[in-house]
Amino acid sequence: MAGLRDIDYVEMWVEDAGAVAAMYQATFGFERIAEAAPETGLQGHHSVVLAQGEAHIVITSPDDCEGTVADFVKLHGDGVRDIAFRADDARRVFDQAVARGAQPIHAPSEHAGDGAPVVRATISGFDDVVHTLVQREGAFLDALPACYRPVGSPARTKPVLFDAIDHVAMCLRTGTLDEVAEYYKRVLDFEDGHRELVYSERSGMNARVVQCGPIKFPLQEPLASNPSGPIAEFLDLYRGAGVYHLAFLTNDIVHTLRELHQNNVDALPTPGRYYDMLTNRVGPLEERLDDLRDLNVLVDRDEWGYLLQVFTRSLHERQTLFFEVIQRKNARGFGSGNIRALFDAVEADRLAAREMNSSVA
Known part of the structure; x- marks a missing residue:
């Protein structure tokens, strides 16, 4: 195995890091725990680090209109640039990945951590997504370069809403799904999860899941025969493949x-x-159906248990990045049954409307 432990953090490149960080603090309950800027040694950029539970987000924006971050934002708008993995041996994972075809972005480097050295290296993922490999034994802030400065904050008074990052979902261009999935399997020893073909009258997608221990990537591409719907819309608005x-x-x-x-x-x-239609499809639940209906909670069951999930509306200008909130009651899937159930519900609503119109006529 590649020796990856989990997702250490996700870094977003955005037009205005301060504004996005403040928005996530106010709406999703994140806390600001560190910052970096030119005055601390982060040349050309400004970054804010947010945390909640074991979930960490680094939000970075350019200080001027030139450079890699600025070019990314001009093309994609606000989006995820880096999904960083915590690794047992970052140098070994980096060397193995490059030998297997990954592009080296940043060679391994080392800085002092809390009681043990911290090693960082970065490799290519797909399109404009990269992966930083972090080897650390101390606290999360050790994972970041020395230019990041901790931000003192008062004791937390808001409830902790999120415990960790559960998974990261990607939209891929039609015809690239298998290529990207096999890349992660070859380069980083990911394994196959499930495959699925989902379609309706208006849209469709191919989907695969690849994972490495707790790191889970649902991958999706529009169908070549019916390239419309939300996946195709993301690719158009984001102007390329990326994190959905x-x-x-x-x-x-x-x-x-x-x-x-x-x-x-x-x-x-x-x-x-x-x-x-819910209880007939998934069986008995511990939650009250009225609560689920009121909060737009989706439910799916697999052989291990069931999950509850909600997709939030995007808070970003291009509407190309949003959050999912998920609770797992032993389920290991990603709610794929909900896609078909939603299609069925929409079709049932259409049928009921047609019948009503016919009776009125």
Whole structure:
């Protein structure tokens, strides 16, 4: 195995790091724990580091209109640049990945950590997504270069809504799904999860999941025969392949969503008929159906248990990055059954509307 432990952090490149960080603090309950800027040694950029539970986000913006970060933002808008992995041996993983075809972005470097050296290296992922490999034994802030300065903050008074990053979902160009999945398997010893073909009258997608221990990547591409729908729309608006959404784990989705609604975070709406069909599809649940309906919570069951999930509306200008909130009750999947169930609910609503129109006529 490649020796990857988990996702250490996700770095977003955005037009205005301060504004995005403040938005995530106010809406999703993140705390600002560190910053870096030219005055601290981060040349040409400004970064804010946010944390909640074990979930960490680095938000970076350019200080002028030139350079790699600025070019990325001009092309994609706000988006995920780096999905950083915590590694047992960053040098070994880097050497192995490059030998297997990954492009070296930054060779391994070392700086002092809390009681042990920290090693960092970066390799290519797909398109404009890269992966930093972090070898550390101390606290999370050790993972960051020395130019990052901790930000003192008062004791947390808000509830912790997210426990960790559950998975990162990607949208890929038509015809590249297998290529990207096999890349992660070859270069970083990821393994296959499930495959799926989903389609409706209006859109469709191929999907695969690859994972390495707790690191999980659902990958999706539009169907060549029906290249429309939300995946194709992302590719058009983002102007390329990239990260579609970040999924955050919670241990009480009803409580978390109540808090998020107080912060004016909206969930994507779910047809009411979805809930009329829910218990027949997934069986008995511990949660109240009225709560799930009220909060637009989707439910799916696999052989290990069931999960509850909600997709939030994007807060970014191009609408190309949003959050998922997910609670797992032993389920290991990603809610793929919800896609078909939503299609069924929409079709049932259409049928009911046609029947009503016919009776009126």
